[in-house]
Amino acid sequence: MHWPTSLPLLCSTILPFVTGSLALPKARSNKHYAIMDNDWYTAGFVPYLIALDGGVDVLGLASDTANSWQPQVALHAVATLEAGNLSCIPVYPGATWPLINTPERFQAWETIHGKLPWEGAFAPENKTLEAQGNDPTSGNPNRIVKEAFKEGYPKGKPDNSTSAANFMVEMVHKYPGQVSIYSAGSLTNIALAVRMDPQFASLAKDLVIMGGYVDLNMLEATGSIMLADYQSDINLMIDPEASKIALTADFPEITIAGNVANQVFPTKEFVEEVASVKNPYSELFSKYYDLSFPFWDETAAALMVDPSLATNQTSVYLDVDTSYGSPNYGNIHVYQKALAPGGIRQVNYVFEVDADKLKNRVKHALQYPKTCADLKK
Template identity: 85%
Template sequence: MDNDWSTAGFVPFLVALDGDIDVLALASDTANSWQPQVALHAVATLEAGNLSCIPVYPGATWPLLNTPHRFHAWEAMHGDLAWQGAFAPENKTLEAEGNDPTSGNPNRIVKAAFKEGFPKGRPNNSTSAANFMVEMVRKYPGKVSIYSAGSLTNVALAVRMDPEFASLAKDLVIMGGYVDDNMLQATGSILQADFQSDINLMIDPEASKIALTADFPQITITGNVANQVFPDKEFMKDLIKVHNPYTELFYKYYDPSFPFWDETAAALMVDPSLATNQTSVYLDVDTSYGSPNYGNIHVYQKALSPPGVRQVNYVFQVDGDRLKQRIMHAMQYPRSCADLH
């Protein structure tokens, strides 16, 4: 499970464990914040629930080509994104108040951001995230799902490292890949524009293209649908009826004005029947730096698709009630290492 982990970002691995999926490891990537900070969040949130038996492998800190400077030069031509992720300008004032680091030195660690507690352990540096993925699909051919809810850099590196990597995996499930969102960006609030900022793909457009055109047996895109279901007041009230480290962290630190982004993708990986409306399309990623759609996806029907693209499963709608029930149960009754051995 490859993600830009945060204080309240543990729900995806809890949902996977609750769905009887063996989580082989967590991997860290640069998307909302820099990879080194994200890796420590992964370790810390595992420690919070006695899940340190799951290793964390550090991913790539830098995208294949993109940098904060290059990203802001693109914004100067095409307009600012409401959400800039790790490439937002460095802000030491916000970091002192507990924000994860952005821009500046990617290897610096901001301890004030660890509301879950600074971890006692550290990531497993015996290998890289991409190499671990390759090793696992070769060890368990056809059985390993790759969950990616941050940038796709690590997945793309694995694809390039081993030409059989993608075909040996079970599937790839991503959070990201919005379509038909330009009017919402223009006419909605800044918060609505934030919801349409496809930062997971835009942090590393070239990696996104490599990963999403690779020959995985199946690719599931959780784009627009990830904006559909929110943790409303009733959800939060019911959640905290059961007190444990995860429900308390979520109740205190998850902003309920944000939808279940990464959580929706994880739940669809565990239970594809949650999708109530989906279709198959051919998909590509715009990697033209001079394009206002740089890092965004474009979809086609087969007869009109260009060479080199592939068919993916695009989910439009999920059963919101079942999704919330699955998320709540995963947090209220989390698995621990004692349950996994």
């Protein structure tokens, strides 16, 4: 799906993407590893299936607070891995709380600057919705809502031997230049890793995130509530301070799947085609994937696996607004080099992907998912 009200403004300033300044460090082998950090949910398994299907060795999953609280999403990660015989992939719990933000602080900001159509984990607590199978928001962040585990409540637990941030640091030192850090939720764990170890970011292969929308304010104001919902940059807004730390760190390359993540939608026909090959993941996808929303997290995962999926991209300097008094708190602002302030860095901003190739990656990953038996070969 294209956004005619916003993309001309962006495309008028597109420059050729320059790769020279973002060259990756020379890896010791061609092996591609990834740590995938997300606010996992019942149908949230597609990104790691895409990675595995693309030959990426997923070292572990990390959980974060974004759409729901971290303890709940960590159990979703364990449960969805169990559903497809992938429990050999560990799940490491991340930070439950953002660096500064809280539901109360977030809702106070909304009182001044206006409500978001999607508030993620910071939406007011709603016991009625939870009883109907929704993940928890606000309230006690450690409570678990079992009704939300439509994939089945997990038998196992996350690996509490270390934290998500510490695991990331350990792995980039073990495999320097070979580990992609994927984030489709808040950037809290990544910011903590950056602050824990000054070498962390530079030792990674790259950072690929879902989030970071640009120039969509008029679309939010003149479109439907659902259209405004698509532009809710909750992954960054849950923890703006962490977003700034992560997106200004010295990763060899940062790829932003922002506006482009709204481009490709599933259809009923697509879901039926996926379901024609029966396995636990294709069945869960056909039952629980919401056709109202685009392939958000899947787009970022596919770009991590195959950067050539991007058909339109540019190199820009990017900053995150961390002024609590700003209506753009938690949103990004982009610059050309000559006008950029100090302390920010160049990123790869993707505008458009090959929709057919993306859908084919999603379909193949779901129809022929890897299992632990495959990964041990």
